Amino acid sequence: MNIRQVILERGLEGLFTQATIGLEKEGQRVLADGKLSQMGHPSAFGDRSFHPYIQTDFAESQLELISPVTASSAEALRFLGAIHEVTLSHLPKGELLWPLSIPAVLPEADHILEAQMGEVDTRYREYLTQKYGKYKQMVSGIHYNFGLTEAFLMSLREDGESLAQVRNRVYMTLAQRFLRYQWILVYLLGAAPWAPEAYFKGGDVLTEPVRSIRSSSFGYVNQPHVQVSFASLEAYAASLCRLVDSGDLIAEKELYESVRFRGSQSVLDLLDKGIQYLEFRIFDLNPFAPYGITEADARFIHLFLLGLLWLDDDELTEADIQRGRDLKEATALSHPLSSAMDLDEGMNFFAVLEAMAEQLHLPASDREILAQKIQQLQQPELTLAGKLFQAVEEKGSVRDLGLDLAQANMTAVLDRPFGLQAFANMELSTQAFLADAIQYGFGLEILDERDQFVKLTFGDHIEYVKNGNMTSHDSYISPLIMENKVVTKKVLAQAGFAVPxxxxxxxxxxxxxxxxxxxxxxxxxxxxxxxxxxxxxxxxxxxxxxxxxxxxxxxxxxxxxxxxxxxxMAGTEYRFFVLGGETRAVLLRVPANVTGDGKSTVAQLIEAKNDNPLRGDGKSTPLKKIELGDLEVLQLKAQGLRADSIVPEGQKVYLRANSNISTGGDSIDMTDEVHPSYKEIAVAITKAMQAEVCGVDFIIPDIHLPAETSPTSYGIIEANFNPMMMMHIFPAYGTSRRLTTDVLKMLYPEYP
Amino acid sequence: MNIRQVILERGLEGLFTQATIGLEKEGQRVLADGKLSQMGHPSAFGDRSFHPYIQTDFAESQLELISPVTASSAEALRFLGAIHEVTLSHLPKGELLWPLSIPAVLPEADHILEAQMGEVDTRYREYLTQKYGKYKQMVSGIHYNFGLTEAFLMSLREDGESLAQVRNRVYMTLAQRFLRYQWILVYLLGAAPWAPEAYFKGGDVLTEPVRSIRSSSFGYVNQPHVQVSFASLEAYAASLCRLVDSGDLIAEKELYESVRFRGSQSVLDLLDKGIQYLEFRIFDLNPFAPYGITEADARFIHLFLLGLLWLDDDELTEADIQRGRDLKEATALSHPLSSAMDLDEGMNFFAVLEAMAEQLHLPASDREILAQKIQQLQQPELTLAGKLFQAVEEKGSVRDLGLDLAQANMTAVLDRPFGLQAFANMELSTQAFLADAIQYGFGLEILDERDQFVKLTFGDHIEYVKNGNMTSHDSYISPLIMENKVVTKKVLAQAGFAVPxxxxxxxxxxxxxxxxxxxxxxxxxxxxxxxxxxxxxxxxxxxxxxxxxxxxxxxxxxxxxxxxxxxxMAGTEYRFFVLGGETRAVLLRVPANVTGDGKSTVAQLIEAKNDNPLRGDGKSTPLKKIELGDLEVLQLKAQGLRADSIVPEGQKVYLRANSNISTGGDSIDMTDEVHPSYKEIAVAITKAMQAEVCGVDFIIPDIHLPAETSPTSYGIIEANFNPMMMMHIFPAYGTSRRLTTDVLKMLYPEYP
The missing domain is CATH 3.30.1490.20 (ATP-grasp fold, A domain)
Structure with a gap:
């Protein structure tokens, strides 16, 4: 009975479509002229010895960005996007991320610095340089990690079969079929038509553009005599061990097949333990996708893999597999605008995919993806290689096209410094928190997106965070104290603070x-x-x-x-943000206002002020645009002004009486201006509340004078749990206080 | 300028009516025949070395119940009520609390055991026995502690006057005037007309009933030559020190005046530091009030004290004060039905009180209290002594009347074992928690009654508790995890538990x-x-x-x-209550049901089952009465029954399909029946939730079989923060689990 029949008979449709998916994407840091960056791996990305998301591949300039293991291609891509945003926003000034698999410019080989990852690792990289040269190592791509769920694999078991056995059976079948049909993916998604002259130094030269140098024998491949068997996992293990024993490979990981069995460093372990997931390695970077692959293509690869399992159970011979390899090589080396190698085989496979989509009740979006790929199968100019070829023709050079695309990717990130587009539907403070967690390399899982619920790990240490600063470090009772103004006042008064x-x-x-x-x-x-x-x-x-x-x-x-x-109490209100026994930020909020220049009208001044990218709807941006509605006009009238009045230079005009940020007010960081005595009081109040994180609102007549215990020296309005962070991180004026990083440090004092 | 004028001129009306009030109430533990209990102080009341509420006075059988310092007489009385409820519910079986100041029966003096409070204390009590005899020590009363607020006293300061000076000035004035007018209080509230013959052994005998033996020279008073001056605090201190130096008094505390200056053990300290509050000691127990004093009388005393301060500023001479003492002695020794000693003076004083009430905008309830007292001033039969005299006449003996009243007080408490009447408008679980805190002697403050917010202290250790088990011992994040079912499931599944x-x-x-x-x-x-x-x-x-x-x-x-x-998942649902790393209780909830006896109808069976005092509205009682509404009738119909059907003996009839306690369901404690493996899982789940207190709902097919990891062995429905406690403390069947005590022990591991 083939897998499709078992799925249908045992009602496993739901389980079959679930998966674990992770993406690894390599890419070179380049300068404005397209040359590789000569700077070391940026220290902003933390420690490569444990960083789960931001690593280097072969070269110091070659970033490897790794998504966590997720439940869908969309989720994997989303994380990959977030990791890109964090990476781009912390690249050294002037650097870009090269969007194609192969650099447009290659330096002298001596100028390529191997990634500095410790002695053992360095020795391995030196061995590779010796054997393959440095240039081939400069090629980047995407690895697609794919696993079926344990529940699905359990349900596929036949009598007497262990879980390890079913794992090896199903994954080996998938690997064989992948090798057989991979040419279709190279045809559709290949995108590495050119390489600079230096790339071919001392060997054959490709003079015409092709679909994918990277996926061809010109790519980073093993020597021709290095061959493993995919007849069975046992045969695979035996042939691989032989290659290592003979010294043809220095280690198992030196085998560069387009599919790898994952789950252990040693293939012999897999025989007992079972393959945990597969790594598919043939994907070139899509230069038109900001993160090297589109969501639709990532989903298509998932559907393609499901389709392979959905095929009839024809046993594939070694010859079948070789036929697949040959088709791949031919496809990779064919012209970007040439027809598919075996259109009939391709169309037949897509017929299987479409039938599967029907039987699995897959959503319309999936069918749309398949329809587009069928069109590309028939029209090479619509494939990725085809489009890239045409775009370069139009632009004149790969270098210019690549740099344009790289710059556009960078600008999109820099235009929105306060958040992660990938998580744009979460709160800004959670976005900032996620960005920090990614940057510093904490294990990250979004437990509930709508509820802003995040899980962090570092080693074995798990922490849960909600809304950016609700954590295990605060006690259950402290927000309840703060929520209740009567209780807050009693607690504060009993602790000896000046409470109205x-x-x-x-x-x-x-x-x-x-x-x-x-x-x-x-x-x-x-x-x-x-x-x-x-x-x-x-x-x-x-x-x-x-x-x-x-x-x-x-x-x-x-x-x-x-x-x-x-x-x-009369005086000015200030927000003190206290965390971990320290006042981290003090903020003054000022009503919406503009300052005259002697030339512009109020309306023009507002427009100019609203131009700041930090101002927007006040939810997806840290500040709100100033409006010019009825209330603002009334406020102007009270000052003898209208929207079209020209304001004298230096004169401040208020558009609102209230100082809320949500009505266009300014946030002004005052942390360094406030007398330290108030900061100490804010810390003591937080302690009295038995809290770790607290926003204390003070009324202070003069922040430069020290606090006294007299009731007129200062007053406490209230203490707030889960205090806002964005207004401190992105104030309208003054120093930014990266409070999300403080939260991380509070949660993980052991972080190096 | 007198105090009244200052109040009116400086707008201090609001501050003047604020006060700190505390009550101390003594009372004898007696047996059903009115004889003093010979049992030691019950161990249920914890350790007298620190207990703030439940102490002993002179004798081991003589309880002293002490309210915390509160902001009103009503609040003080409420706490005194709660302390009484706790005390009565933990008295040794057969004991009652004697409701009058003087016992009806006195044992041989040898049989009166002095309170066992440590060596120094015992020696002092032996000295007192030597000097005054044991019988006078057996008399009980109420001490009324009264302080003005610091804000009020600050506002009364004249130029150059220190806070200590204004304290001493105002409190000395109040003390002098109290001594002058105390006879009015004895007339109105005196309630100690008789003493048993033994009381008078070896001295003059009172043959006729009087208003208050306790407040007269027959009471527990100093020897006649022991006299202190109230001319000024300096004069008072000098005369008191002289008495101690001469050995007439062994210590300052041996002075038994009807008012005491409080704030220090040594009167000389008070000169510098200022009097903190006054203790008024002349109040007899009101046998008709369950706790020895009514709320109206407690409020009246407050008004009386304010009225003393409201009087014109006539300097009182030593002779005036002596006139007050004489009037008090005469009033105390007058017949309960005799007229007031100086009706004119009394009426004049009440005129001042009424004018004050008018000027201070006091509420109607205060004016009603004054009106009643004026009536009593004119009609002695309406005074407390008058009414007590008539009641004893009617009953035939003080002993019988006292025992009847004592028994009624006891019954009122025992009829409602699950809560504190004094805090009946709070949740039952908070009532149980407060009862435990009182019993074990934790400092207690209700921070917000409607919000069930309580502050506890033990030594310097402060804890806040909301809704009985929301505390600092749980983290902020754990209830947030539990509140979100998606997050809960992910956390549990990742921790390896069987989650649907x-x-x-x-x-x-x-x-x-x-x-x-x-x-x-x-x-x-x-x-x-x-x-x-x-x-x-x-x-x-x-x-x-x-x-x-x-x-x-x-x-x-x-x-x-x-x-x-x-x-x-099919199976039965159980609630596991986990606290402090242990499963403290396991509960099964069963739909509303009755069991037939072969004679009664369904309606009769329901009525009988509803007779249980634990059943009521389900909010002010732990269980809900079973109703016989449309849904119940339908449920009966499905079983072929009607409300008037007679149910065969032993047959169980369900009135509901759902097992909620709130629809009349039964709660059944299963803690000892459940296989320990589930309890361990519940503890592990609580840990995974990073929680200390958690209610875990399991589906278990068979609680006697050990849990396995297979998905059919058990399932977890959800984990609940702030889990209900009353259903475990007062289950319909099975062992009570006093979870509120467990919460206290968790919060205070240092409690002895």
Whole structure:
């Protein structure tokens, strides 16, 4: 019974389409002229001895970007995208990431520095240089790691078969068929038509463009006599061990087949333990895709692999496999615009793929992908090599085309410095946190995207993080204390801090009873729980009237069933961000404003200020664009201005009375300006709250004067759990405070 | 300028009415015949070396119950009530708390055991016995501790006056005036008319009932020549030191005045430091109030003290104070039904109180209290002594009346074993937690009653607790993990636990796409976040139809925007309560049911089962009464029964299909029945959640068989933070598990 029949009979359709997928993508760091960078691996990318995402391949200039193992090609590609964004944003100034598999310019071989990865590794690279030369090592590509789920493999077992046996049976079948049909992938996705002259030094020279030098015998391949058998895993193991024993290969990993069996360093282990997944190595970089491969192509490769398993169970002979190798070589070396080597075989295989899509109820998007590939099969100019050939013809040189594309990829990242496009539907603070985790090399899993729930690992140490700074380092009770303003005040007052006097009321009758206690005093009336400023009224000294007071309480009661009547303190409000026993950032928020230049109108000044890429909708950007709506016009009117008024040079015009960032306000970092005494108080308050991470809102009349215990020296408005981080990381003015990195350091004090 | 004028001129009305109030109430443990208990202080009340609430006074049988310092008389009385409830519920079987100041029966003096509080203390008690005899020590009363707020006292300061000076000035004035007018309180609240013959042994005998033996010279007073001056604090200190130096008093604390200056062990300290608060000691136990004093009387005492400060600033001479002492002695020794000693003076003082109430805008309830006291001033039969005299006349003996009242107080507590009446508007689990904290002697403050927020102290160690088990011992992230079912499943699956397979969908289109993956399998469809069972549908094996499936998803989507489609596992659901690395309780919930006796109808069986005091509305009681509504009648019908059907003996009839306690279900403790392997898994799951307190819901086919890793051996439904405790503490059947005590032990491992 073949695999397709078992799937259909045992109802395994759902399990069959699940997979584990990981991508590894190599690429050269180049300069603006297309030459390889001579700088060492950037220290910003942390320690290569453990970094899971950002590594070097053969050369120091050759980055290897590795996605985590994910459940889908889309997810793998998304992580690969995020890793690219982090990488690009931390490349040394002037460097780009070369978007093609083969560099347009190759330096003297002496100028290619092998990756500095420790002695053993260096010796291995020297051996490779000796044997293959340095130039072939400069070629980059994508490795596609593919595994079926254990549940699916378990379900495929026949009587008496162990899990290891079914693993080896299914993966060997997949590998054989891959070798047989890989030419179709080279035809569709090959994209390495040229190499600089130096590449061919001392050997045959390709004078015409081809589909993929990299996938051909001109690529980085073993010597012709190095051959392994794919008749069975046992035969494979035996032939590979022989090659190593004879010294033809220095180690198993020196075998460069287009498919590798993964799960152990030693192939003999695999016989017992079973193959864990396959690594497919024939994919050239797609220069038109920012990260070397499109999501559609990554999905297509998954479908292609499923299709191989879906084929009828014809036993493949060694000769069949050789036929596949021959077709691949011929395809790789054919002209980018030449027809498919065996169109009939290709069309037949796609017929199987389409039938499978039907039977598995695959989504329309998958069928669309297949339809496009069928078209490419018939029209070589639509293939990747075909399109690349045409684009270079048009541009005039590979170098110029590659540099244009590289620059565009870089610009797209630099235009959005505050987030990761790959995770654009998560909160900005989570995006910044993920970027840091990727940069420093923490194991990363998005547990729940909508809920901003992330899992981190470093060695055996697991931490869970929600919304960027909700972690195990805070206790369960501290956010509950902060959430409750009454409890917060009691805790702070008992700890000896200057807390405004406060009375709690739940209805207008109670409010009436307390009126005489607050009459004439400056007070603020606010709902017990609110973070949005709704239902808050302020009475200045001597202005409380009983009717107004009751009306204010009534409005606050609309927001919460308990209302606080509090002493109001004059001064400026500052947000202190405390983490790990230290005040990391202090921020002043200022209402939306523009400053005149003596020439521009208010509207023009707003437009100019809004030009800052940090300003946008205020959700997908750290700051919000200033609007010019009814409220702003009223505010202008109060200052004797209109939208078309020209503002004298240096005059500050406010568009809003409230200082919220969400209504176009400015955030200004004041960390270095504030007297240290307040920072100490903020830390002590955080301790009193039994918290590790806390945003403390102070009212301070003069930040340059030291805090005193007198009630007029400062006041504490509230303490906030899960305090916002983006306004400190990307303030409108002043120094950026990378708080997400502080969170990581707090969670992992052992990080080197 | 007198204090009243300063209050009015400086707008201190609000501050003046604030106060710190604490109550100390003594009382004898007696047996059913009214004789003093000969048992030692019950060990259930913990260690007297630090217990803040439950202490002994002179004798081992004489409890001293102490409220914390609170912000109002109502709050102090409430705590005193709670302390009484805890005390009564843990008295040795057969004991009662004698409700009057003087016991009805006194044993041979040799049989009175002094409180066993350590050597120094014992020697002091022996000295007192020598000097005053044991019988007078057997008299009990209430001490009313009263302080003004620091903010008020600060605001009263005159130029150059220190805070200590204003404290001493104001409190000395209050003490002098109290001594002058205390007779009014004795007249209104005195309640110690009789003492047994033995009490008078070897001295003058009172043959007629009086208002208060305890407040008279027959009470526990100093020898006649022991006199201190209240002319000023300096004079007081000098005269008191002289008495101690001369050996007339062994220590300052041997002075038994009706007011004491508090704040230091040594009166000389007070001169520098200032008096912190006053202790008023003349209050007899009110036998008609369950805790020795009514809330109205406690408030009246507060008003009385404010009224003393409100009086015009007439300097009181030593003679005035002596006149007050004389009036008190005469009042105490007057017949309970005799008129007030100086009605005019009394009426004048109440006129001041009423004017004060007017000017301070005191609530109507305060004015009502004053009106009643004025009536009592004019009608002695309405005073406490008057009413007690009449009640004893009616009953025939003090002993019988006292025992009746004591028994009623005890019954009221025992009828509600699961909570504290004093905190009845808080959750039951918080009530149980508070009861434990009181019993074991933790410092206790209710930070926010509506929010179930409590502060505990033991020594310097502060802990905050919300909803009974939300504490600093759990991390911030663990409840967030548990709150999110997707994240919970991932964490559990990665940790290797048997978690049902689960797919998340957010709309009907996605649901349609996953249908083929679950078709035919037993599944449950549920909203991602719900704790109330809303929107959950179950499909048994082979019963999934696409239309029904989509309808179930649609219903679930009404409850949450994300819906889980999960493998459904057959078996029985159990709740495991894990705390501090141990499974403390395992519970089975069974749908509402009754068991037939061959005679009663279903309706009668329900009525009988509902008779259990644990059953009520399910909020203020641990279990819910079984209803007989439409759903129950339908359920009966399905079993071929009606409400008036007679059920054969031993037959179990279910009134509901769901097992929720909130619909009348039974909770059954299974902690000792469950195979230990599941308990270990529950602990391991709690660890994987990085939690300390966790309620894990298992599906287990057979609790007697050990757990295996196979997916059919057990399944985990979910892990719950802040798990319910009452159903384990008061199960319908099986052993009670006092989880609130476990929480306390977790928080305070240092507790002896």
């Amino acid at each position: 006097d406060s009375i709690q009321v739940t209805n207008l009758e109670e409010a009436g009873q307390v009126f005489h206690r607050v009459k004439g005093r400056p007070i603020v009336i606010k709902p017990k729980s609110t973070n949005f400023g709704l239902g808050i009224s302020i009475f200045e000294e001597g202005t409380t009237d009983q009717a107004d007071f009751l009306e204010a309480v009534r409005l606050a009661l609309l927001e919460d069933k308990e209302v606080m009547v509090e002493d109001f | 397979d689960s797919i998340q969908v957010t709309n009907l289109e996605e649901a349609g796409q996953v249908f083929h993956r679950v078709k035919g399998r037993p599944i449950v469809i549920k909203p991602k976040s719900t704790n109330f069972g809303l929107g959950i549908s179950i499909f048994e094996e082979g019963t999934t139809d696409q239309a029904d499936f989509l309808e179930a998803v649609r219903l679930a989507l009404l409850e949450d925007k994300e819906v889980m489609v999960e493998d459904f």
